[in-house]
Amino acid sequence: MALIVQKYGGSSVADAEKIASVAQRIVETREKGNEVVVVVSAMGDTTDELIGLARQLSPQPQERELDVLLSTGEIVASTLVAMALGSLGYKAVSLSGAQAGIETDASHSRARILRIQPKRIVEELDRGSIVIVAGFQGMTRDMDITTLGRGGSDTTAVALAASLRAKRCEIYTDVEGIFTADPRLVPEARALEEIGYEEMLELATLGAKVMHPRAVELGELYDMPVVVASSFGVKPGTIIHGGVSMEVRNKVRGIAHDSNVAKITVVGVPDQPGIASAIFEPLANANISVDTIVQNASIENITDLTFTVARSDLNKAMSLVSPVSESIGARECVSDSTLAKVSIVGTGMLNAPGYAATMFRILYEQGINIQLITTSEIRITCIISEARAKEAVRALHKAFELEQAGV
Amino acid sequence: MALIVQKYGGSSVADAEKIASVAQRIVETREKGNEVVVVVSAMGDTTDELIGLARQLSPQPQERELDVLLSTGEIVASTLVAMALGSLGYKAVSLSGAQAGIETDASHSRARILRIQPKRIVEELDRGSIVIVAGFQGMTRDMDITTLGRGGSDTTAVALAASLRAKRCEIYTDVEGIFTADPRLVPEARALEEIGYEEMLELATLGAKVMHPRAVELGELYDMPVVVASSFGVKPGTIIHGGVSMEVRNKVRGIAHDSNVAKITVVGVPDQPGIASAIFEPLANANISVDTIVQNASIENITDLTFTVARSDLNKAMSLVSPVSESIGARECVSDSTLAKVSIVGTGMLNAPGYAATMFRILYEQGINIQLITTSEIRITCIISEARAKEAVRALHKAFELEQAGV
Numbered sequence: 001m002a003l004i005v006q007k008y009g010g011s012s013v014a015d016a017e018k019i020a021s022v023a024q025r026i027v028e029t030r031e032k033g034n035e036v037v038v039v040v041s042a043m044g045d046t047t048d049e050l051i052g053l054a055r056q057l058s059p060q061p062q063e064r065e066l067d068v069l070l071s072t073g074e075i076v077a078s079t080l081v082a083m084a085l086g087s088l089g090y091k092a093v094s095l096s097g098a099q100a101g102i103e104t105d106a107s108h109s110r111a112r113i114l115r116i117q118p119k120r121i122v123e124e125l126d127r128g129s130i131v132i133v134a135g136f137q138g139m140t141r142d143m144d145i146t147t148l149g150r151g152g153s154d155t156t157a158v159a160l161a162a163s164l165r166a167k168r169c170e171i172y173t174d175v176e177g178i179f180t181a182d183p184r185l186v187p188e189a190r191a192l193e194e195i196g197y198e199e200m201l202e203l204a205t206l207g208a209k210v211m212h213p214r215a216v217e218l219g220e221l222y223d224m225p226v227v228v229a230s231s232f233g234v235k236p237g238t239i240i241h242g243g244v245s246m247e248v249r250n251k252v253r254g255i256a257h258d259s260n261v262a263k264i265t266v267v268g269v270p271d272q273p274g275i276a277s278a279i280f281e282p283l284a285n286a287n288i289s290v291d292t293i294v295q296n297a298s299i300e301n302i303t304d305l306t307f308t309v310a311r312s313d314l315n316k317a318m319s320l321v322s323p324v325s326e327s328i329g330a331r332e333c334v335s336d337s338t339l340a341k342v343s344i345v346g347t348g349m350l351n352a353p354g355y356a357a358t359m360f361r362i363l364y365e366q367g368i369n370i371q372l373i374t375t376s377e378i379r380i381t382c383i384i385s386e387a388r389a390k391e392a393v394r395a396l397h398k399a400f401e402l403e404q405a406g407v
Numbered sequence: 408m409a410l411i412v413q414k415y416g417g418s419s420v421a422d423a424e425k426i427a428s429v430a431q432r433i434v435e436t437r438e439k440g441n442e443v444v445v446v447v448s449a450m451g452d453t454t455d456e457l458i459g460l461a462r463q464l465s466p467q468p469q470e471r472e473l474d475v476l477l478s479t480g481e482i483v484a485s486t487l488v489a490m491a492l493g494s495l496g497y498k499a500v501s502l503s504g505a506q507a508g509i510e511t512d513a514s515h516s517r518a519r520i521l522r523i524q525p526k527r528i529v530e531e532l533d534r535g536s537i538v539i540v541a542g543f544q545g546m547t548r549d550m551d552i553t554t555l556g557r558g559g560s561d562t563t564a565v566a567l568a569a570s571l572r573a574k575r576c577e578i579y580t581d582v583e584g585i586f587t588a589d590p591r592l593v594p595e596a597r598a599l600e601e602i603g604y605e606e607m608l609e610l611a612t613l614g615a616k617v618m619h620p621r622a623v624e625l626g627e628l629y630d631m632p633v634v635v636a637s638s639f640g641v642k643p644g645t646i647i648h649g650g651v652s653m654e655v656r657n658k659v660r661g662i663a664h665d666s667n668v669a670k671i672t673v674v675g676v677p678d679q680p681g682i683a684s685a686i687f688e689p690l691a692n693a694n695i696s697v698d699t700i701v702q703n704a705s706i707e708n709i710t711d712l713t714f715t716v717a718r719s720d721l722n723k724a725m726s727l728v729s730p731v732s733e734s735i736g737a738r739e740c741v742s743d744s745t746l747a748k749v750s751i752v753g754t755g756m757l758n759a760p761g762y763a764a765t766m767f768r769i770l771y772e773q774g775i776n777i778q779l780i781t782t783s784e785i786r787i788t789c790i791i792s793e794a795r796a797k798e799a800v801r802a803l804h805k806a807f808e809l810e811q812a813g814v
Contacts, residue, residue, distance in 0.1 A: 016460065016463035016464055019464060020464065050483070053423065053483075053487060054486075054487065054490055056423035057423055057426060057427065057487050057490040058491065058493055058494035060494075061490040061493065061494075062489065062490060062493045062499075064500070065486040065489045065499075065500075065501055066486070066490075068482060068486045068503075069482075069486040069487070069490075072479040072483050075475060075476075075479050076457070076460075076476060076479050078475075079461075079472040079473070079475045079476040080460060080461065080476070082469065082472045083461055083468040083469060083472050083473075084464045084465065086468065086469045086472065087465035087466065087467075087468075092469075093471070093472075094475055099550060120550070143506060
């Protein structure tokens with residue numbers, strides 16, 4: 001008898017009807033002879049509604065209290081799934097993160113899982129129950145409720161799967177799997193059958209937004225196969241695992257893009273030690289994430305420094321960088337908020353340097369100007385005008401033959 | 408430094424504005440130099456909404472799951488009150504029933520408190536925090552959430568007050584205290600300054616509906632003074648305690664009435680052993696509460712048996728009693744659903760038998776027919792036509808001079 005952990009996101013449990021259909025899927029897995037542990041998110045917009053309530057009462061609610069408040073959303077969903085299973089004649093029991101033995105540190109609103117003591121889960125499984133765990137939450141050693149922050153329910157699911165030595169972890173969401181590109185941009189994009197953890201990380205971080213990178217990392221750490229599939233459809237989805245074959249790995253696996261990009265250039269910077277930290281420390285202190293940094297070769301000790309930030313951070317970033325720019329004697333400080341990132345992702349790609357050249361050539365053939373380039377071992381990213389992003393993704397998808405199945 | 412336990416009902420925390428005003432009242436108590444433990448119910452209609460959700464998923468939700476679901480309502484309210492206090496600059500911490508150390512038996516949906524281990528509450532008080540406890544809930548020894556059923560939050564408050572040896576327990580609700588009669592019927596009715604536990608029990612059970620009898624009994628058991636007052640007004644409310652002076656006790660304290668009364672009469676019953684149990688056992692099995700039972704003196708071994716049930720139970724009760732009535736050879740079985748109970752309540756009243764005679768005379772003078780009479784040591788109840796209930800309550804209130812203050 002295999003153990004399978006399934007996670008259903010907020011859109012999959014948004015109302016009674018959807019919960020009933022989730023219960024049906026759980027029963028199918030059960031009827032195939034598996035033990036099932038289910039992790040659920042809060043229903044639909046519940047979390048946002050609770051945050052709205054909190055803001056009515058306090059401009060800055062205590063983090064501890066906010067965590068307790070938000071944790072109720074997942075608890076509600078977990079009991080409703082258990083009831084739906086009960087009405088189908090199955091034994092089911094809901095557990096809070098605390099009852100499920102998920103121990104976290106005390107960093108409220110962004111707690112990390114320290115360990116899982118799944119005694120209660122195992123007992124309930126042994127009694128023949130399907131166990132429904134409220135996602136996104138845990139408990140400190142002092143019995144205080146915590147929430148895990150972004151990607152919390154995915155993380156709960158993968159962590160439980162690892163802790164229970166499950167056969168696999170299934171993440172059900174509103175997409176059919178990991179696509180070779182955003183299907184809204186590229187109609188011929190297709191769901192991958194399989195993908196490596198690292199590749200998934202690059203795709204997710206770059207905007208595929210299917211599964212939180214934190215949960216993918218955890219999957220990689222424990223070598224836990226993770227299946228991403230639609231909770232509404234019947235397609236098999238994409239399996240994320242470590243066993244992707246060598247031949248498959250030496251390919252571009254997908255095209256990611258992200259339109260939430262703005263660029264700041266500090267022009268005419270005197271090239272001397274301490275300049276970079278003078279510029280970037282205020283940004284770090286303001287919790288503004290700087291993505292790509294490029295410094296031109298210096299000419300006569302004068303250089304240009306360019307970096308990107310999320311578009312929503314641009315105004316704040318400019319207000320911090322402008323005075324610094326002046327004080328260090330730079331000529332000016334300019335910004336552009338009409339950019340996009342387009343990336344090709346595939347493990348081991350950099351061992352085959354032809355991919356970078358091909359990418360640049362394809363963009364050139366489309367007449368698309370590349371403003372910045374960054375790379376990782378398995379990714380090549382070009383920053384281009386947002387207006388051209390769609391064309392770029394389509395052209396790359398075609399050129400790398402991603403519409404062809406089976407690779 | 409005295410410790411005061413305050414309980415706020417669902418209507419007192421129905422929205423953000425009301426919660427903010429509750430926080431203000433808590434702060435006032437705190438600023439008078441008291442330690443404060445607060446018990447809250449779920450906001451407004453939350454509990455009904457959660458039950459509605461559950462019913463969408465299962466005709467008969469598992470009681471354990473329903474308890475977990477419902478317990479979130481009070482948890483949400485407790486965090487919001489803590490946030491409101493935080494925004495006023497006070498240290499506040501919310502605790503679930505489980506965290507507050509409320510251990511119950513495993514009777515889901517109607518659990519009884521076994522003991523309270525308020526270690527965490529005491530620690531938080533020692534840290535200078537105001538402690539907000541989610542009412543209506545506890546935890547079994549096996550770490551399962553339970554709810555306490557009707558009157559659960561009142562019971563939580565009084566039990567915590569007893570366990571923490573509080574100076575008093577304050578129950579804030581939407582009325583100004585315990586009235587001498589329903590002010591909607593008797594405009595000159597007034598809030599009592601004080602009342603004994605037993606008197607309160609008779610008044611509450613008979614329909615005053617201010618505080619649940621279960622919580623009153625607990626107050627009596629631990630001799631915990633309980634103040635009932637409005638959470639919106641500034642009136643001092645009514646104190647329920649054991650120290651009511653002898654002279655005050657030998658009086659009618661209030662007039663209770665209850666319109667939810669129906670009468671069933673089994674006519675022409677052969678008077679032989681086993682008849683009563685044949686009639687009442689099916690009702691007990693169907694969980695129908697029988698209130699007043701009167702059996703006429705038997706004439707030629709034939710008697711009439713009359714009893715009352717809640718009006719909402721009448722149809723079900725008739726469907727159970729009719730076949731029994733036939734099988735035991737009774738002549739017929741008739742019902743009347745247009746009745747009301749009117750009671751006068753006061754400790755030690757029966758030691759002064761003039762009260763009963765006065766009550767019957769007053770009703771007679773109004774031309775009101777008395778259908779049934781029942782009494783306890785501190786209560787005389789007449790069952791009359793519902794159409795005359797208002798007149799009866801007014802006439803009794805006047806005759807016993809309840810509009811006069813200070814008694």
